Amino acid sequence: MEGDSRLPIQWFPGHMAKAKRLMAEELRGIDVVVELADARLPVSSRSPVLDELAQNKPRILVLTRVDLADRTCTERWVQVFRDEGVTAIPVNAKSGQGLRAFRRALDEVVEAKLNRARARGIEKVITRGMVCGIPNVGKSTFVNQLAGRAVAKTGDRPGVTRSLQWIRVDRTELLDTPGVLAPKLANEEQGLKLAASGAVKEEIFEVYEVCAFVLAYMSQRYPDALADRYGLRVEEPVAWTTLQDVWPAVQPWFERIGRSRGALLAGGVIDEERVARMVIHDLQDGRLGPVSLEWPEDESPS
Ligand SMILES: Nc1nc2c(ncn2[C@@H]2O[C@H](COP(=O)(O)OP(=O)(O)O)[C@@H](O)[C@H]2O)c(=O)[nH]1
Ligand SMILES: [Mg+2]
Known part of the structure; x- marks a missing residue:
């Protein structure tokens, strides 16, 4: 058995660079970023790329797979994030648990956003959001859950880049194609955690x-x-x-x-x-x- 392991620095192939450019473009018109991370490893499953791309956008952190995570631990993470000023919402994207809390959190962000716009004399009624996260974190599942519950597909919007589909969630139109980000890989242990969680194919190690x-x-x-x-x-x-x-x-x-x-x-x-x-x-x-x-x-x- 081989004992030596190498940290796969080039975790994601070259198309990630292109994906990043596209995402930067798409984020330009976005008011709210919905960042998904895995509740079991909410540090390693976040992407530093997002901090780069969406610095000043309001953000909601959705912690997926609460059903697999240690409840005590998840509660503590939510508190830690709250202390940092980040709203974190634990969800089970498969069952829809936590979706109501998410919509409440989204509504708060939207309210603040619309108020700020109003203060500048802009009468906005709708905000735009985008779901982002590393591969396999639950983006599609989450978006589908949202789409399946009291939200309407809004269809193509002419004038918007390509023919993107949006789903309407209360006062937000969410891009129904989630943004894929490269995970953080500060060290080998983070890579192993990601592999253990299923975020990356274990074959990488x-x-x-x-x-x-x-x-x-x-x-x-x-x-x-x-x-x-x-x-x-x-x-x-x-x-x-x-x-x-x-x-x-x-x-x-x-x-x-x-x-x-x-x-x-x-x-x-x-x-x-x-x-x-x-x-x-x-x-x-x-x-x-x-x-x-x-x-x-x-x-x-x-
Ligand atoms: N148990 C559990 N599984 C989930 C959850 N969210 C996503 N999954 C599963 O994780 C896998 C990847 O989800 P997917 O939505 O395709 O991830 P994406 O790559 O971010 O779009 C699928 O098998 C989902 O059923 C969750 O909250 N709990
Ligand atoms: Mg997906």
């Missing part, structure tokens, strides 16, 4: 590495989940450093999980790759229970 990272993390934060799902009783939690470092401690866990879940090759040898994929998918599908991958106290202030 070795699956063993993502799994080892997950197991080490779970051994510290959620040892009971490992016991419940795999009968794995962690004697000593392992702090993540590098795959090579943690492998001696984590390999026996692969062994244990492989046996308990029947991930065996001919001759009774553990199929480590199958174990790795299984653990990652168990995490992503919520079978390890609610798991948050980032906690406010572990993150340096943004």
Whole structure:
């Protein structure tokens, strides 16, 4: 097994640069930015590109996948963001939970925006919004939920760049094609968290590495989940450093999980790759229970 992993700096191919230019153009006519991040890792799943592109626009931060996140942790994040002056709304984009709170938050932003316009003598009645976020964060699901609930598709608007579709949400027209942003990648651990969350294909890293990272993390934060799902009783939690470092401690866990879940090759040898994929998918599908991958106290202030 290869132990050495490289931080994939060129995470997104060249089309990201073009996407960024297009997005900068589209953002010009936008009044409100709806930024989606993953509630389980609300630092690593935000994109620094947005700060660059939408500096002075009012913004609402929507935290998706609350159904998979640790509720206590999400509540703390919401408070942390509130303290920074950012309105964060936890949602389950799949079920629509949190959508009403989102619309209330949107309404507040819109009200302030329209008032400012009015103060300058501009009688605006509608604002324009755009949903943005890194790949796989839930943008399409969120927009579809919104579109499916008491909002009307407004159809093509002549005169607007190309023939963009907008959906009407109360007093806001939201672009129904969400903006895709490159994730932040300050360090390898953020990459591993993104891979673990499903934001990037785990193939970017070795699956063993993502799994080892997950197991080490779970051994510290959620040892009971490992016991419940795999009968794995962690004697000593392992702090993540590098795959090579943690492998001696984590390999026996692969062994244990492989046996308990029947991930065996001919001759009774553990199929480590199958174990790795299984653990990652168990995490992503919520079978390890609610798991948050980032906690406010572990993150340096943004
Ligand atoms: N459990 C859960 N899954 C979600 C949520 N939001 C999105 N998903 C799932 O995440 C995957 C990616 O969502 P998608 O909307 O395509 O992401 P996009 O790339 O940002 O447009 C899909 O399988 C969705 O069903 C959520 O709040 N909870
Ligand atoms: Mg999408």
